Each structure stands twice: as C-alpha cells, then as structure tokens.
Amino acid sequence: MTAKNSWWEGAVIYQLMPRSYADGNGDGIGDFQGLTSRLNYLRWLGVEAVWLTPVYPSPLQDGGYDITDFKAIHPELGDLAAFHRFLTAAHEHGMKVILDLVLNHTSHLHPWFQRARWAPKGSTERNVFVWSDDPNRYTEAPVLFRKFEDSNWQWDSVAEQYYLHRFLKHQPDLNYENPWVQEEMLGVLDFWLQKGVDGFRLDAVPFLYESEGTRCEGLPETHDFLKKVRQRVENSGRDVLLLAEAIQPVDEAAPYLADDELHGAFNFALTAHLFAAIASGNCKKLRQCLQDAQTIVPGCRWALPLRNHDELWLGDGHLVPEDVIQSIRSGLPGGHGHWLNWGINRRLAPLLNGDPRANKVLHALLYSLPGMPCLYYGDELGMGDWPGLRDRDPNRTPMAWTSARNGGFSSAPEPLLVLPAITSPGYDYRVVNVEVQKQLPGSLLNWHRRMLTCRRLLPALRLGSFEVLESTHPSVLVYSRCSGSMTVLIAANLSGAGASLQIDLSKWKGSRTREVLWGCEYPVADENWFVYLPSFGFSWWLIGEVEDTDVPSVD
Numbered sequence: 001m002t003a004k005n006s007w008w009e010g011a012v013i014y015q016l017m018p019r020s021y022a023d024g025n026g027d028g029i030g031d032f033q034g035l036t037s038r039l040n041y042l043r044w045l046g047v048e049a050v051w052l053t054p055v056y057p058s059p060l061q062d063g064g065y066d067i068t069d070f071k072a073i074h075p076e077l078g079d080l081a082a083f084h085r086f087l088t089a090a091h092e093h094g095m096k097v098i099l100d101l102v103l104n105h106t107s108h109l110h111p112w113f114q115r116a117r118w119a120p121k122g123s124t125e126r127n128v129f130v131w132s133d134d135p136n137r138y139t140e141a142p143v144l145f146r147k148f149e150d151s152n153w154q155w156d157s158v159a160e161q162y163y164l165h166r167f168l169k170h171q172p173d174l175n176y177e178n179p180w181v182q183e184e185m186l187g188v189l190d191f192w193l194q195k196g197v198d199g200f201r202l203d204a205v206p207f208l209y210e211s212e213g214t215r216c217e218g219l220p221e222t223h224d225f226l227k228k229v230r231q232r233v234e235n236s237g238r239d240v241l242l243l244a245e246a247i248q249p250v251d252e253a254a255p256y257l258a259d260d261e262l263h264g265a266f267n268f269a270l271t272a273h274l275f276a277a278i279a280s281g282n283c284k285k286l287r288q289c290l291q292d293a294q295t296i297v298p299g300c301r302w303a304l305p306l307r308n309h310d311e312l313w314l315g316d317g318h319l320v321p322e323d324v325i326q327s328i329r330s331g332l333p334g335g336h337g338h339w340l341n342w343g344i345n346r347r348l349a350p351l352l353n354g355d356p357r358a359n360k361v362l363h364a365l366l367y368s369l370p371g372m373p374c375l376y377y378g379d380e381l382g383m384g385d386w387p388g389l390r391d392r393d394p395n396r397t398p399m400a401w402t403s404a405r406n407g408g409f410s411s412a413p414e415p416l417l418v419l420p421a422i423t424s425p426g427y428d429y430r431v432v433n434v435e436v437q438k439q440l441p442g443s444l445l446n447w448h449r450r451m452l453t454c455r456r457l458l459p460a461l462r463l464g465s466f467e468v469l470e471s472t473h474p475s476v477l478v479y480s481r482c483s484g485s486m487t488v489l490i491a492a493n494l495s496g497a498g499a500s501l502q503i504d505l506s507k508w509k510g511s512r513t514r515e516v517l518w519g520c521e522y523p524v525a526d527e528n529w530f531v532y533l534p535s536f537g538f539s540w541w542l543i544g545e546v547e548d549t550d551v552p553s554v555d
C-alpha cells in the first residue's frame, strides 16, 4: 500500500539535463560539480525534487538513454564520489533526487550486447536481447522514432539475426523473458537505492515485453515485472518514488498505478489537452480529461509536465484523438514546421509565441491541479530553443544563468559547449537569464517563485480534494481544491480574449472570498458570483476563513 503522505505526493519536480545545466570544471559540459553549486538556486525557486535525465556512461546517441554501464557515472559528469557529494548537498538543501532508470534497453556498445552478438544462437548470453530470424514480427508495434528508423528490427551481421529495438538501432531491447535480465536490472535498482536516491523515473516502461498481435505496450508480464520492482523498493524500507513514463491514455496508464505497482505516472494526455485548450481557446476536452484521470486514479499520483527534453509527444491518435492533435498543430503558430517523430520539437516559450501570459496560465494550472507539477529547466525563465539542431537537441541547450559569455553556463570557449547557448532574437541569454530576472520584480522567474511560495502556503493545492465546477464560459476552467478548513477556488482563462463569467458558489454562500496572490477582497460567495479574467488570466481565491493549524510555515 502507498505510505500516507509520502514525500512525493504533490511534490514540485524540476527536470534538468545535467550536461546542459552548469559546468563546474570549464570543459563546456555540465557536470555534478556545477549542478551542486546551483542547488541554492533551486531551493530559492522553491522546487522540492530534482529529476536528472540519465547520468550513466553512454556514447550519447540518444541523449544518454543509451547506456553502457548502469552502475557508474558518465566521466564527463564526474564520478560516483561527485554524485554522492551532489546527493548529500541536495538533501541538505531539503531536496529529493530522482534518477532516470532505463529498463527497456541498453546501448549497442554495452558489453552485454557485444557478448550476445558473438554468443551461440539460443544461449542465455545471446538471449539477453530479443532476436529473430524474421523481421516481420510484432508488426503492430509502431516505430517510435520514425524520423530515424523505418523498422523495429535491425540485422546484425555477427549474430546473423535481427534484434529488436523500439527506439534507435543503437538501443537494443533487453529480453525480460530471460530471468538473468530481470535479476541484473533489479540489481541496478538496488545499487542506486543503496546510494540513497529518492526516486526513479522509469523510462519507456510499457515496452518491456512483446506479444504478437498487440502494440507491445503494457502487457501483463510487464506489470508482473514492475511489481517486482516495487517489492525491491519496499524491501529497502525507504520512501522512494517510482514514476512511470508511459505515453498512453489515462485508462491505459492507470494500471501502472495499482497499489502494488508504481506510485506515479506522467499524465501525457493531460499535457496534450492543456496545449489543445490554449491553442483552441476551448477547455471542454481538458475538463473531461481531468475528470477521467481523477475518476480512474484519484489523488496526487499523476505527474504533470508541460514540456520536457523530448518532443511534445502527441502520437498517432492513440494518446489523444486526431482532432485534438490537429487543434494543437493549427492553433500553436510556434509549432509549425517543427514536427519530429510524433510531436512538436520546441520548447515551451517559442511554442507559445513567447507570450509570458500563456506560460503563466499553464503553470498556474500545473501548480494547482492535483498531482506532481513538473517544471522543465529554463521554462521558469521563458528560455528559447535552437531549431535546426540534431534530433531533440533544440530543447536541450545550456541553462541561461547570467549575461556573461555562454550565459554563465561554462567558462569554456564557445565551440566546446555541449550545445550552443541561445542567442536568438527575443530569447538571447544576455536578456533571458536567471541573474537579470532575479532583479526584476515583475519577471517570469519571480512569478514562478511567488507561485511556488503560495502553493506551499496552501496545502489544499498539494493534497486537497478536487472538484471541477461548472463554467459558463467555454474558455474558462473552474475547479476547487479543499483540505481541512481550506478551500481554494481556481479559474483560468485559456483564451487570448478576456472572459467574464458567473460561477455558482452557492455551496459556500455567504463566505468571504479573497484573491490569493495579491490578497484583495472579492464579494462574498453566492450562486451568481461574477468574475472577469483578462486574456490568459487566472486567479486563485481563498474561500472562507482558514484555521491557523491549516497554514504551514514557509522558510
């Protein structure tokens, strides 16, 4: 059973790519030394957990998701001692650390794969991966990286067989039918648990097993293995988050959240509906998605991302219907011409045409909906991207810290940087950076910090119950969060035009109402409560009086 009030319930997660965050040794590549020195920023911002994309040795053909050693640190990032120093410092700053755990595949340069190619056909060593003489198996499984691959099978001239790879051909799929694989990968989990990690994002978790005639996603055997993963975590006796990356509709993602399986899962359907709502100015389907997600798995176990290090994955009509995909493609001008595999390859700010109001209203939702809000590094600044870079690199450029050379990310000569710092008009690091925005009271960065402070002061937003309320305006989403004596009412206008509407507050009739961010008084609640929200405007209101015991102290 889920422990009561685990650290991760409703926690604000900050996702970063260590190679692009802060360079401590001046070689142009972000590392643990640099990251450790930036923990004070993350604490100042008010996030509670840091999720690091893969930190393991890798030839980096897929951003580190192609791993050659699961129990070590990529030498460019540091070593296990540097990781330990980082983890200890993060804990001292009151922050949790989540690692990416890539169970589905290795790099083709992993010693297991090299051994498998040369091992006799049918041997245990060969069967660490999924081989076939016929590349026409599992044809219903879509090719995920279709911009780069045209099949899920690759011929290996040494093995004289095809091997399965759901991602790049450089990432052969492990064979979970082989008990050796299961034990080894559970050993990887134990290794990092013993190091003191607080959580794992389970990468590409639906694809562990295959079965003919299916999409090869979320098969019963996959769930059986994930229950073993959960058992290992339980055995550790620690409160450790297991978070599924399953890009599936909520009803298909929900089984990962069985009581004896994983604790959380990203709600990628919700992400798509959020973008569709802002692209079309209509929140009908967003409302439905929210209600479905809460009916299927109530509470705060859905992780809520806007953008991440991948494309904005919309899929082939399976995750969300075609008309939702179309409304995003036609309604977000910043997305035109940036389609990658199954989604739009842009960062948040350019997708929203650089409009900070749109950034704010979407985050105001993330920070007040039930779940774990996930903030992607740089989105708190409205950082831009570099279209034209390889694969998903446009979204993975160095964090902008200051107006100094390389945005203060690194002291290395510019050509040595892991990726170029952003200098495009409107997003130039000399303007869009932490140092400048810290000094401007009205900056996006200070807005994010303020919102996160308010969230901490309003425990109803973290763990409270959730109810979608009727809205008389198609562009405005209205809901309440309640816990103890605290009720917070939220309304958000997802359209570029102002909206006036009536909200039925009869169940709180006669109660005092106050806007949270600015503290101003509103008329007392009644059945015809009237509000106006400007374009992309939102408000959080406190309804009624709150007892002192329900208000936490914030340091």
Ligand code: BGC
Binding pocket: 062, 063, 065, 066, 102, 167, 203, 204, 245, 309, 310
């Ligand atoms: C990660 C991607 C990665 C893929 C293969 C994912 O879903 O988020 O960045 O390319 O898994 O590991």
